[in-house]
Amino acid sequence: MRVVTVVGARPQFVKASVVSRALRVRHEEVLVHTGQHYDATMSDLFFRELDLPQPDRHLGVGSGSHGEQTGRMLAAVERTLLETKPDLVLVYGDTNSTLAGALAAAKLGVSVAHVEAGCRSHEPTMAEEINRVVTDHVAALLFCPTPSAVENLAREGITRGVSHTGDVMLDLCRERLPEAERRSSVLTTLGVDAGRYLVATIHRAGNTDDRARLTALVAAFGRLDTRVIFPVHPRTRAALAGMPLPANVCPIEPLGYLDMLVLVRRARMVLTDSGGVQKEAFFVGTPCLTLRDRTEWPETVEAGWNRIVDVDGDAIAAAVATWTPSGAPSSDIFGDGRAAEKIVTLLAEAW
Ligand code: UD1
Numbered sequence: 162m163r164v165v166t167v168v169g170a171r172p173q174f175v176k177a178s179v180v181s182r183a184l185r186v187r188h189e190e191v192l193v194h195t196g197q198h199y200d201a202t203m204s205d206l207f208f209r210e211l212d213l214p215q216p217d218r219h220l221g222v223g224s225g226s227h228g229e230q231t232g233r234m235l236a237a238v239e240r241t242l243l244e245t246k247p248d249l250v251l252v253y254g255d256t257n258s259t260l261a262g263a264l265a266a267a268k269l270g271v272s273v274a275h276v277e278a279g280c281r282s283h284e285p286t287m288a289e290e291i292n293r294v295v296t297d298h299v300a301a302l303l304f305c306p307t308p309s310a311v312e313n314l315a316r317e318g319i320t321r322g323v324s325h326t327g328d329v330m331l332d333l334c335r336e337r338l339p340e341a342e343r344r345s346s347v348l349t350t351l352g353v354d355a356g357r358y359l360v361a362t363i364h365r366a367g368n369t370d371d372r373a374r375l376t377a378l379v380a381a382f383g384r385l386d387t388r389v390i391f392p393v394h395p396r397t398r399a400a401l402a403g404m405p406l407p408a409n410v411c412p413i414e415p416l417g418y419l420d421m422l423v424l425v426r427r428a429r430m431v432l433t434d435s436g437g438v439q440k441e442a443f444f445v446g447t448p449c450l451t452l453r454d455r456t457e458w459p460e461t462v463e464a465g466w467n468r469i470v471d472v473d474g475d476a477i478a479a480a481v482a483t484w485t486p487s488g489a490p491s492s493d494i495f496g497d498g499r500a501a502e503k504i505v506t507l508l509a510e511a512w
Contacts, residue, residue, distance in 0.1 A: 162188040162512045165247040165266075167238055169195030169222070169258030171203050172437045175418060176253045176276060178211035179332045179501040184251075185214075188509070191245050195234045195258040196221040200395055202415040210417050211333075227257060227288060234261030242269055248512055249274055252296060255289035259296050267299035274508060276329060278303035279310025279319075280436070280457040288366060302511055304504050306330075306495060307460055322511075326503040327496015330437060334422065334444045335498040341419040341426075348427060351390060351413070355427040359387050359481065361410075364394035365434040368452060374472045375400055378452060381474035382432070383407030385481050389432070390424060392416050430481060439467055444492050450480055460494045 164184060168177050177192070184190050194216035198204045208215065220237040222230060238261050242250065250266035252259045253276045266273045278297050282290050297303060297319060305311045306328035314323050348355065361382060368374050379401075382389045389410045393401070406412060416424065425431055425438065426445040433439060434452040439461055442449040449467045461467035465486045470476040 162249065162509060163191065163245070163247045164188060164249050164251050164508065165191045165193055165242060165245055165262075166251045167193045167195065167258055167262030168216075168253060169197035169234070170254075170256040171198050171207060171415075173253045173256065173258065174204065174207035174211065174213055175333060175437065176329050178207075178213045179329050179336070180251070180276065180504055181213060183501040183505045184508070186505075188505075190214075191217045191241075191247065193218045193220065193238065193241055193262075195238070195261065196223055197230065197234070197256060197258045199223055200415075202417075203395065206417045210419060211337075231257045231261050234258060235265050238262055238265035239269065242266060242271060247271060249302075249508065251276065251508070253277060255280065255293040255296075257288070257292065260292040263296040263299050272301040272511070273299055274302035274304065274504075274511075275300040276304045276504060277306055277310075278323070279305040279307075279312075279314040281310075281313045282455050282457050284455065302507065304500075304507070306500070307458075308494075309459055324503070324507055326507070327498070327500035328440065329500045329504070330440055331444055331492055331495040332498050332501050333418075334441060337419060338422060338426070338445065341422045345420045345423040347416065347420040347424050351411070351424075353388060353390065356429050357387065358428060359385065359389045359430050359432060360424050360428045361389050361391045361432040362394065362435050362438055363397050363433075363452060365453065366396075368434050368472070369394075369397050369400040376404070377472040377474060379404060379406060379410070381472065381477045382410050384474055384478050385409060387429065387481065390428075392421065392424075430484075432477065440495065443467065443490050444495070446490055448484060448486050450477060452477075461490075464490050464494065466490045 222233045251274045252262040263273045303323045304326045391412045431442040431449045443461045450470045454471045
């Protein structure tokens with residue numbers, strides 16, 4: 162079986178690393194990087210650290226408006242598919258690269274397989290929600306990380322080709338956490354002690370491109386009596402230009418996977434608008450505050466380890482001061498750590 166995998170953004174390098182390895186045991190993979198993320202800290206670092214093979218094709222699409230970026234990718238992925246003639250195209254998550262890969266394949270009559278299918282924020286205008294919904298509706302194979310993702314698809318009338326596989330991010334986290342703890346010196350480098358700092362990330366357009374929300378978040382961080390380690394996404398860095406940060410907020414360059422995992426694992430709490438970071442916090446047992454008014458990962462909230470606080474400074478301050486979840490989080494909701502193997506088996510069966 163020849164599979165073309167289309168990736169382009171940081172979370173996709175993370176997810177593809179485990180599936181790609183399992184896939185290449187018996188099958189041929191052509192790895193296509195759209196170039197949506199191109200900074201060394203957003204791309205190269207992940208390929209190196211996660212042993213993801215170098216891309217066979219780099220489309221070099223770069224930044225742009227949504228239509229422009231997705232359109233350039235669509236044309237370039239289509240050319241690649243015509244040249245490589247795959248049996249199947251594999252896409253991940255909810256980015257513009259996901260949508261472009263899925264559409265290019267579907268229009269050529271090539272089957273699309275979607276990893277992380279069925280996730281929904283139920284926010285129809287959100288860029289990622291549009292990408293997810295369209296991708297799921299053209300996909301032949303839909304690999305769902307959670308039971309709620311399967312239910313979301315059923316509500317949209319999609320039941321054929323749907324499998325509950327578990328989450329490939331859990332596979333990677335379980336596999337790499339021991340090594341990360343051994344190798345990473347991120348706490349020493351940053352001069353923080355375990356349990357005595359917070360980690361914050363912001364990159365969603367809904368927060369970065371809305372000045373009032375971004376200002377509210379920065380002010381909320383400034384009210385906390387703890388150091389806030391803040392790995393800054395390039396989009397957020399641009400949006401923050403000219404906005405002073407409070408003294409307790411420590412902005413740093415985006416981290417690699419292993420350092421980020423350790424930083425999250427040892428933090429007192431995580432504050433984030435990222436879906437992936439919400440899950441990673443849950444996997445390693447760190448309480449999480451979600452800086453949005455909803456989440457694609459309701460299981461983490463139901464389990465009592467994630468709270469939706471949006472940009473509410475009072476809610477954020479109160480949670481940081483007083484909230485400690487009870488019991489240990491059970492990551493079984495996200496599978497058994499063998500999602501990648503299941504996905505490869507299902508791909509081969511469908512072929
Ligand atoms: C994208 C995804 C989002 C995912 C996130 C992970 C879409 C619609 N959004 O958001 O689902 O959670 O990636 O990070 O696909 N930039 C750089 N260097 C880079 C990459 C981006 O400077 O390496 C800057 C560019 O100015 C760009 C902006 O960041 O315009 C936004 O990048 P883009 O890829 O459009 O979306 P993300 O915000 O990263």
